[in-house]
Amino acid sequence: MPLYEIKANKPVVQIKPDSFQSERELQRLFEDNLETLMGVRFIASEFTTGDRQRGRIDTLGLDQDGSPTIIEYKKTSKETVINQGLFYLDWLVDHKGDFTLAAQEALGNDIEINWSHPRLILIAESFSKYDEYAVNRIGANIELWAYRRYGEIILYLDPVFVANPQAVKQEEVDSASKSDDAPVYSLEYHLDGKSSTIRELFEALQERIFLLADEGELTEKANKTYIGYKHGKNFCEIEPQARSIKMWLDISLSELDDPHQIGRDVSNVGHYGTGDVEVRLTTLADLEKIMNLVEQAYQQTL
Numbered sequence: 001m002p003l004y005e006i007k008a009n010k011p012v013v014q015i016k017p018d019s020f021q022s023e024r025e026l027q028r029l030f031e032d033n034l035e036t037l038m039g040v041r042f043i044a045s046e047f048t049t050g051d052r053q054r055g056r057i058d059t060l061g062l063d064q065d066g067s068p069t070i071i072e073y074k075k076t077s078k079e080t081v082i083n084q085g086l087f088y089l090d091w092l093v094d095h096k097g098d099f100t101l102a103a104q105e106a107l108g109n110d111i112e113i114n115w116s117h118p119r120l121i122l123i124a125e126s127f128s129k130y131d132e133y134a135v136n137r138i139g140a141n142i143e144l145w146a147y148r149r150y151g152e153i154i155l156y157l158d159p160v161f162v163a164n165p166q167a168v169k170q171e172e173v174d175s176a177s178k179s180d181d182a183p184v185y186s187l188e189y190h191l192d193g194k195s196s197t198i199r200e201l202f203e204a205l206q207e208r209i210f211l212l213a214d215e216g217e218l219t220e221k222a223n224k225t226y227i228g229y230k231h232g233k234n235f236c237e238i239e240p241q242a243r244s245i246k247m248w249l250d251i252s253l254s255e256l257d258d259p260h261q262i263g264r265d266v267s268n269v270g271h272y273g274t275g276d277v278e279v280r281l282t283t284l285a286d287l288e289k290i291m292n293l294v295e296q297a298y299q300q301t302l
Contacts, residue, residue: 001148001156002014003150003154015150015151016151017150018150018151019125020075022075023073030071031045034061034071037155038069038121038232038233039063039064039230039232039233039234039274040061040063040069041061041062041107042059042061043060043061043062043103044106045060047059047060049091049095055084055087055088057070057072057088058070058073059072059073060102062103062107063119063233064234064274065114065117065221065228065234066112066223067115067117067141068115068119069118069121070085070092070118070119070120071121071122072088072120072121072122073123074122074125075124075125076125081122081124082131082138085142086138086140086142089118089120089140089142092118093115093118096115100113114224116183116223117141117221118141119141119143120140120142121145122143123145123146123147124145125148127144127161131144132144132160135163139163140163141163143162144159144161145157145158145232146158159217162216162232185223185224186222187220190222190227194240194242195242198240198241198242198243198245201245201283201284202238202240202245205238205245205281205287205290208287208291208294209236209291209294212295217231218231219231225272226238226248226273228273228274231298231301231302232301233250234250234274235251235294235300236248236250236275236294236297239273243282244281246278246280247273247278247290248266248271248278249263249275249276249278249294249296249297250273250274250276250300252276252277253267253277255296256277256296256297257292257296260289262279262280262293263277263278263279263293264278265277275297277293277297279293
């Protein structure tokens with residue numbers, strides 16, 4: 001994608017694509033800005049997987065929803081990157097204790113880890129259509145992100161493939177609840193026992209949120225306390241309640257254009273969502289006002 005710099009009263013100037021000197025330079029940039037770029041908290045770099053399954057995970061992290069996250073980098077696309085990533089993902093789910101210890105050491109003992117959707121993020125300058133087909137067929141929580149560097153000041157990220165982890169059937173939830181693994185949460189978990197009015201509100205809100213982007217670009221993920229919406233990183237979280245739908249937006253109140261003053265700053269108050277602006281939807285008549293704010297939070301992820 002060509003980018004151009006606009007200068008007052010001068011012709012536009014194209015910003016030429018550039019590259020990183022090494023994969024390590026690319027990795028350092030991401031690890032220094034991991035929460036901003038990917039919504040992931042940094043745990044470790046070059047994490048060794050031990051003698052039995054020998055290897056080094058480029059970056060280990062915990063995302064906004066508490067999901068363990070592996071990130072692997074390649075300056076250019078390589079056939080081995082998917083297989084290598086799957087090897088590390090298998091190691092991760094077989095060594096939950098090792099990950100938990102590393103996460104507690106980096107982030108504190110009170111962190112919560114959600115093992116229902118561990119993530120594997122592969123970052124390269126480009127991916128082929130065969131890469132996309134392969135990860136789609138595999139069906140694991142694998143994400144392909146292409147990057148492009150422009151000069152010294154611009155980094156462009158493109159979510160080439162991001163699977164939706166919310167494709168969870170009720171029988172999978174029931175099966176998980178009977179196993180020793182972490183429970184799997186679904187939309188129905190949050191909507192169970194709610195009135196037809198709340199269900200109608202949720203369905204209308206859900207439909208409008210997905211209209212913010214092209215099909216497949218947004219992910220919807222339920223965990224124990226909320227339903228999160230993500231475009232690379234979270235921009236909105238929802239908790240259906242008895243009489244309203246409580247929401248948190250991942251944008252600061254100072255950056256939000258809120259003409260009706262319906263947003264509440266909860267950055268210093270305990271709350272479930274990852275966002276720090278709280279709003280409530282109680283009637284369909286307020287949906288447009290709410291969506292105006294949601295869209296602003298979504299725009300922060302572009």
